[in-house]
Amino acid sequence: MHGQASSKTDSLSGFLLRQIGLDGRQVRKNKRNETVPLSFRNLCFLCIIDETKMQSATPPALSGQYTTTTAEISTLKLLLQGEDDSAIAQDAGAAERRKIGRGKAEVLDVVIRDLRESLTASDTPLELNERLSRLDNSIQDHTSEIDSILEGRAGVATEHASATRTYSSYQSRLEEVHELIARFSLLRAKYDSDLERLEMVREAGSLLGFFRPGVCVFCGAQVEHQAADMHSAEEITAFGNSVLAEIQKTNTLREDLLITLSDLRAQEERLQSGILRSTNAIQDLRQRINAFDEDLQPQRVAIQELMSVRSDIEGKLATHAQIEKLEALQAAVQPEGPENPPTSSSVNDKVLVELAGAIKEVLHQWSVPIADSVTYDKNSNDLIVGDQARGSRGKGVRSILHAAFTLGLAQYCFDRDLEHPGFIVLDSPLITYREPEPGAGAGPTDEEFASVSDAFYRYLDFQFDGQCIVVENTDPPPNLSEEAKLIHFTKRLDHGRYGFFPFPV
Template structure:
């Protein structure tokens, strides 16, 4: 069976202690308090399997190289090396655990390229017999080469993803959702999408949907960052109401100015709405002009082609001796028509008729383009006027704010707070608008996803659901027999609710069951799978950093689940599983398990994945 095994993860630097953790063939448990480097280890493993970057933490300073030991399906042991700064990989066909490193046996690019096997993705996929696999990326049947990164998110689960309400099979990115479901389909059915014939008339809009959603997600991220320290929208509205009441008590002397300010604020809102409408209309006009411009060029091309056809037809009849090419008359019976420069023919008449029809269509299109240009100029003028008016209103609002009881410090402070609250509320409004727009655009993506989801084999899904339920039953999860994987939602249904509707403790354990269940499903059926699973905090969310403080199990999880979880993955999981956990096991692990304990206490066992830094006399040194 083709599977990989991770042997160790190591950080090396010329002037720092070597930091390495070895992994067992079955269960490796890495446990200890929070902030001891467990999640950093998960990120480091992901980084060494093609991740873009490695988080910068103080303890990482002076480490230059990451080493990942891997046993290939052939039994050969290789070491993959990479700079902590990222970039390409070096491959050594031996088990290296420290530096300085010799000259590498091979260099592998970081980016997947199916046309060249000199990259990490193709190197690993070839050993899994998946280097030729294609996966579907949209409803039109377009396919792309499977990348090893398409598999990584199904076997390396960090703490954030473990507890996220995003479905386990996907990453939450609209642009890759169809590909991700196709990858799951590949693992469940052991068949790629190379037999699919792509539609030839796939609309351009389908290709740009993902890019649009990415832009909106970026805008949403910026807006949410601005609201990171702001209260919830409801709290802001309550605060605004209280502020308005306090301001009203202090503004008896400036009611006229406040009324004018309110009117100006309303006018500003209306002007902003008008400007936004003008921007939308300009975008529509631009799109129509682009499409109609292409149509106009097509008409011009048609007219040139018809003129060429007409000329060729006339010359054919003029230069060809013998019977007429159009009416069949012999030379003796042919007469020259003095009323025309050339003889008229039915062919020429038909060409002239087509030219006349095309000219008429082009004239109508020209009128339409003129109307669009006029409409565009009017809209552009409206937008400019709205911008000018908005600036004028803003200047007047600023002037009024300065006039409102300049000597009354309390009132001015209230107005400043109100302005900040209004700005925050406006950000919430923008977020709501962007989410509505995102939902509209996502309808196209949902159509792609639905096509791929509906293509999942029901028998395979039923067997996969049974594997998840079996895993949960072994862990003591209540009513596990009713758990199933829903094809349409691409999510686990437990207790008649999707996984996303549960608390983060249940979401984590369901994600662990999905990941381990998928791996075991593949291993049992000899279906290609990386063969290893890395789970970050499947059982607990936080452990206090104080020495001796107990880890806290989520109250929504059943009693005994910790004991049953470790028993099951040692007895009933055939692959390699690496677990990062804050919670200690309730009973000793089996003899084949590897138990790595981080203490976060100097002088007591191993502090963490990386040794701590300490400051002495202004210099930072390592213990």
């Protein structure tokens, strides 16, 4: 899928490039300065090195294909300098570009002139900033005053709410007391009526039965059934005693009721007095709240006016900033002299020196004995190590140098926060190092090879900032950290992992 990344941003290549921050970049593909979108395929040969490429005499930065050399050098420049080739001029002629530039400059000039006319002579950035500073101080003073007034008003409002609640409780209780007084007054009137009736009965006594004929008041006998000696004097006396007892009972209840009424009327007076005090307190607190509101109103008006002036000043400062940006844009589009030659896609010489220094440091960490000096030849795009080109050395040294170039390039990008895939894959960078150089006699001794091999793995484990996958036929040293993941391919189905690819079932 990543072969189609030039035309589809939703491809695998586009996804990977977005993850490393290189999506949308352009690389030059030929000497006519034609550009194509960067594909992840352009980066693969700089971070995924198979055994054949590792040992090849082709320079590490190139794939060996003549038609892709320009794009490969542009990709290397993109990694080393963070610059793509999207700014390279292609087809537009100088006259056409100058014409377009003049048109853009004229349009910008009209916009700038209109913006300047909206400003007065005194509306300089310095004067506006000084006015804004003074205005901010005034706004801060008014804000502090408003906060103080609001704080005092909040305290009085709390007291007002408390007084209102007290008034409501007094009023509610007074209504209850009034209702009880009304009911108990009716009960007292009933007691008074009962006492009057009983007193009349007591005074009348037995006389009621002697003055006129009728039903007997003692036994209820009709006239025709009555006799003069039917009731004795004791019966008349018992009747009088019962009336007297009822009078005493009613008097006792009436006295209790009078005490209760007296207590209720005392409560009534206290509640009316409390209501009067609460009413006065509420009126006083309302006056104080109104006073706070009167003090607050001019402060609010003043701060609204200040905020309006502040908004006007900020608008004028924004106009100045916009004029400054438009003038910079006008200077950028204004045609200046003849057309500049196309931008070169070659790598900066200073950058190549720094890259060679990074590669030399890697070789030094590995204790490779040939790394007295390391340079990058811009013409051949190859490494010159110890005054000898990498391509002219044996495949063992070529493998070591290719690995050093790949790791040095990656670490160079990491140290400078430049975009890089973040990982590398090396296939057999060490195994061929045992073979002797052409015409140089025997190869490295076992001790020399072990020293380079151990240093190689320790560098990857403790110093390299990216992720590195190494496929090798030699065993790594035993003293690596726990972060190093070692997988041994056993070529056995019953033990460990069979190989890099699953065993076919």
